[in-house]
Amino acid sequence: MLRKIRIIIAGLMLAGITLLFLDITGALHAWLGWIAKLQFFPAVMAVNLGAVALLLLLTLLFGRIYCSVICPLGIFQDILSRLGKKRRFGYKPERKWLRYGVLALFIAALVAGVQVFVAFIEPYSAYGRMVQNLLAPLWDWGNNLLAWISARAGAYAFWPKEVWLRSLPTLIVAVVTLVALAILAIKGGRAYCNNICPVGTMLSLVSRFSMFRPVIDTSKCKNCGSCARQCKASCINAKEHKIDYSRCVDCFDCIDDCKFGALRYRFAWGRKKASGTAEGDSGRRAFLTVSALAGGSLLAKAQEKKTDGGFAQILPKTRPQRKTPITPAGSFGPKHFYDTCTACQLCVAACPNNVLRPSSSLEHLMQPEMSYEKGYCRPECTKCADLCPAGAIFPLTPELKSAIHIGIASVDRSLCVVETDGVSCGNCARHCPAGAIQMVRKDPDDEDSLMIPSVDESRCIGCGACENLCPARPLSAITVNGRSNHIID
């Protein structure tokens, strides 16, 4: 019974968070956004004390049920694990040196600003990365087929979404993640969760003391050992009738499995004390220290290609070099953003304007950055800020968003079509939502001179409308650089 309830809740939670990534309409965000906010590590990064306290309390009360019903990577591993034979596990002692070693490395990486490592093993990010890079394209293609049919039927139920490779390195990491996870899950059940996962290790510090837990009733146990062979966490020592609650994820498989009713999930606080560890304590302290570092140069390469026919050919835009990366309004600037972001890809999935994509630079690998080749940051859109579970982008209203200066545009006159083609243009000025572009006479002495753009730096908000709509191709004549600190009017 408990097992069935667990499976139903887990299925719903996994479907919910997966849909959150796949949703094209943006309508589900309001309904399902809370699942992302409930993820442990992003909540820690967001200093979302309510969520963290709730999860810790939950773990203290019921053990690591978080790992079984809330963590999408945990649920996903349970699904992968079903591919293997039944009853293939057996008790293994806890590998403390590995768990705490990885946790220590994780915290060190976080403090040192090596976010790649953090994003690589953090479970929610790993799951988001796989969905966004591997499942979303399939989903979108399916949607595009429906959109095609819908357009022919004159209906407006579906509309096409462009499927494009946002970052090859991130795609590769996603594939590696999936393969590694599949091997671990099929061979060792929850091997990742109990050896590597930093969230699992952190929760284990609390779950050792959980109030409700599965307990073996020695009077009923016939020592058949079936529960241990069934345990995907390899945490049941059937011989000694002991369960390692630091690794038990409360899946209740053993309870369901025991023919003799020897296993029960019940209140058992205070019995079988397990000892905390020094690494763990230092880990908790380290979490509270503020992280540092970030910044530097970005190596950018455009990777898309598109063909066109019929009308005049339009060259695809290439990404300009940006001295400072552009990060969304609400992130305060690249430093806070890259220190806090767990690279879960939720904002990348949600961005309706194809502005956000995972960075391919070594320094911020997989963490999102903004670029304006395919669209620009529309003034009415606050989707990324509404969704971010890690507090890397704070929620804001459209009005506030349009008052935040995230970058500064600058003009390269040698590329401007007014110079190169001798035509009048002003498309940048016409579309600037901040009125930051002034058209000035190219030749100040000539009354009828063509007009060229100039940027009023104090007004520019860095939204990229000018860059995206600039007719100069493949490089825009007006490009945006990020601001190291976002400022508000």
Added chain:
Amino acid sequence: MDRRQFIKTTAAGAASAALASCGVKGGKPQSEGTMEMRTNPINGDKVSLLGYGCMRWQMIKDEEGRDIIDQDSVDELVDMAIASGVNYFDTSPAYLQGQSEKASAAALNRHPRNSYFLATKLSNFRNWSREASMKMYYDSFDVMETDYIDYYLLHNIGRGGFEAFSRRYIENGMMDFLLAQREKGKIRQLGFSFHGSQPEFDAMLATHDTYKYDFVQIQLNYVDWKHADGVRNVNADYLYDKITALGLPIVVMEPLQGGALANLPRSIAQQLKERDPDASAASWAMRFVGTHPGVLTVLSGMTYQEHLEDNLSTFTGFKPLSEAELDFLERLATTMKEYPTVNCTACNYCMPCPWGVDIPGTFQHYNRAVGEGDFPQNPQQKDFARLRRRYLLSYDRAVESLRQASHCIGCKECLTHCPQSINIPAELHRIDRYIEKIRREG
């Protein structure tokens, strides 16, 4: 029933079915009578009041993805038109990316050359050197495999003022050449097609004494009759009076304003249907043009069989409009001008835009939405969110995002090409501002 009888009956059935498919539209019986014919006062040609404009043949993609004319559909339509009495076919070396002359002639050459009148033009817009113009002239004969052209036109006069006319035809000696060709009988009738303002038109008519035109082709429909742009295009009633005063026949183009008068705003269409539930919107516009006795033929660019069938039922047993009906259309035209639509006829003369904008596509989408009357305007409007969503989605469907109005840089390259005198950049920017406003209300 014996075998012979059976065959007889089914054959008759098949024949009548074939006939029915030719002349019946939506189950409505074809009008009684024969094709309305007009007599050319200059040379006595008996011309069908319905003429075929060969600017809008159906385009398909070839194996390499290029646009080509669907020759099969051209053949079918031409056969059907000729069988129904249509005998005037108007093409140009410029139409349909230069493919119209060949495709139209390929279909026509399957009929005796003396069973129809062929019209084409000297469309030397981009290169008016004598060499290029001469080549264009002779190419028409080669491409269409004909020894003579019945109606030959100086194409799109008025744009660029009298200067352009002078440059394209007088200074390069083409006018003298064409007059000589008319003497030789290579050209049976020489005329010009006109889009422009009154001074330009007056200047053109002043040259009639010298060149003795045989006909003039103008844009005439119940909106342009009294409600043309006024600044850059002159009202058709003025043109009509001046040309008929000279005793010249008039060939009419754009009787439907590029299809706009066949796809009317909902409230306007409603008024037409209330007056006659069975008449198509296009038939009203066609009858308006045909009602004027100075009109020799009305050119209609019929892309599909349904277009042709509808027109055939209008011009077979033709009924001119009554005074009351003319007043009714005039009232309609007045209301129609109040709609903020763009009077683009999708002739594609402005294309390709050097910056990649789909100009006609953008205008058509906008017009359709405005014409439906339920386009998003402001957030207080009932159902605004749904209308906004539908408008923006349908815009993306109709026009690829990289070719939408937001990409018009205002270089004005298109201005000189538009026969309707639309201030294309200004209209694109107006539509873009509207769309941007709607987007931000999300």
